[in-house]
Amino acid sequence: MSYATRYATKLAGLIAGLVLSASAFAQGAPxxxxxxxxxxxxxxxxxxxxxxxxxxxxxxxxxxxxxxxxxxxxxxxxxxxxxxxxxxxxxxxxxxxxxxxxxxxxxxxxxxEWTALVVPKDSPIKSLKDLKGKKVAATKGTDPYLFLLRSLHTVGLKKSDIEHVNLQHADGRVALAQKNVDAWAGLDPFMAASEIEDGAKLIYRNVAFNxxxxxxxxxxxxxxxxxxxxxxxxxxxxxxxxxxxxxxxxxxxxxxxxxxxxxxxxxxxxxxxxxxxxxxxxxxxxxxxxxxxxxxxxxxxxxxxxxxxxxxxxxxxxxxxxxxxxxxxxxxxx
Structure with a gap:
């Protein structure tokens, strides 16, 4: 093989290696x-x-x-x-x-529709207005919490009109079942479990607020x-x-x-x-x-x-x- 041929072969290999390296760089490392x-x-x-x-x-x-x-x-x-x-x-x-x-x-x-306002099965609370002055569990910074606030506003109430209890979703279900709170802004699947297993009632639903x-x-x-x-x-x-x-x-x-x-x-x-x-x-x-x-x-x-x-x-x-x-x-x- 002549010098020129060996040089051309080596150069072609070098170029191919550079192309592969450039391609790998463009795609990014895994x-x-x-x-x-x-x-x-x-x-x-x-x-x-x-x-x-x-x-x-x-x-x-x-x-x-x-x-x-x-x-x-x-x-x-x-x-x-x-x-x-x-x-x-x-x-x-x-x-x-x-x-x-x-x-x-x-x-x-x-x-x-993963959130609604939930009360125990034997609760006297029938409507949003009945929540005034009551303890309501909701996880701050989540959709159920914001759902609760929007729902209260529909009847002229604000957060200051209730006693908000900040509990994580699963703990809110337990607190409701044990009647440590009067109501709960639930989240599925815990809300569905509360309905089926505890007989809890949804007193306010609004899919547009979810x-x-x-x-x-x-x-x-x-x-x-x-x-x-x-x-x-x-x-x-x-x-x-x-x-x-x-x-x-x-x-x-x-x-x-x-x-x-x-x-x-x-x-x-x-x-x-x-x-x-x-x-x-x-x-x-x-x-x-x-x-x-x-x-x-x-x-x-x-x-x-x-x-x-x-x-x-x-x-x-x-x-x-x-x-x-x-x-x-x-x-x-x-």
Whole structure:
């Protein structure tokens, strides 16, 4: 082989190596760790965790699962870096973003009716007005808490007209059953369990006051790992499609994870959870704008906060468009 041929061969190999290196750099190194939450109020997260779909999608990445007991916990974890992606109620995410938590809402995991106002089966309380002066449990910084405040406003009452008892959702159910509180702003599946197992009554329901289930990412993860975030959404889409086609199996997973009877899980999934529209859009933004004034009225954010701007900064209505299938059909999903 001539010198010129050997030189050309060596040069070609060097160029090929550089091309491969450049390609690997452009794609980015695989994530070492992906931190996500799972929550009983987010059935999709439970299905994904049980099926191992994130681990399949992110082979070579250490997937770390963290239990969120409520939106307040998920938002704390996002703010501290304990998770990269977390599931919360929409209005809770607005409140958190308004108070400085840098998060982005990129996907709708469900439209639930997951909260209502609950009283014991033999309670004399019949209406919202009867709550004046009463002890009411609710988890601060979550949809049930904000639902409670909005509900009170419909009858001219404010937070100062009740005695608010700040308890995490599961503890609120126990406090109601033991009659340590007069009422509770419940959250499924604990609310459904309270109805079925304790005979508790829902004295006020309003699906319009239940803000959507939002999948959020820390702004850092959103900015640095957009492709990986889209892959997380792809897996959520797979779960959404699977739940719609296998509601009883999904209820069994929820039942086992939350350690609650199957009937409780079926009530939550089949009667009070809508999986039909995962694409963030006008209806979700409008719902947040309609709900947001309660944050100013109850002084949960700084006076003068521009909540429309907060919502605009929070929700990325375009991020997931390329991922979300027109119809939830698992045969069309990876």
């Amino acid at each position: 994530l070492k760790e992906l931190k996500v939450d799972y929550a009983y109020y987010s059935p999709s997260s439970l299905v994904i965790k049980r099926k191992g779909w994130l681990e399949e999608e992110f082979k070579g990445t250490d997937v770390k699962w963290v239990l969120s007991a409520g939106s307040n916990r998920a938002l704390e974890y996002l703010n501290s870096g304990a998770i990269d992606v977390g599931s919360t109620a929409g209005l809770a995410a607005v409140l958190s973003r308004a108070n400085g938590n840098p998060i982005k809402a990129v996907y709708i995991f469900s439209r639930p 803000t959507y289930g939002f999948l959020n990412a820390s702004e850092s993860f959103y900015s640095k790992n957009p492709n990986e975030l889209k892959r997380v959404i792809k897996v959520y889409e797979k779960a959404r499609a699977w739940i719609q086609q296998n509601p009883v199996e999904a209820a069994k997973i929820l039942s086992e994870e939350a350690k609650l009877p199957l009937g409780v899980a079926l009530l939550q999934l089949k009667e009070r959870t809508d999986f039909s529209n995962p694409q963030p859009g006008k209806e979700h933004i409008d719902a947040l704008r309609a709900a947001a004034p309660i944050l100013l009225e109850e002084e949960l954010v700084k006076p003068g906060t521009d909540l429309n701007k907060v919502i605009g900064d929070l929700v990325d209505a375009n991020f997931a468009k390329s991922v979300i299938a027109t119809k939830a059909d698992p045969r069309k999903l990876p």
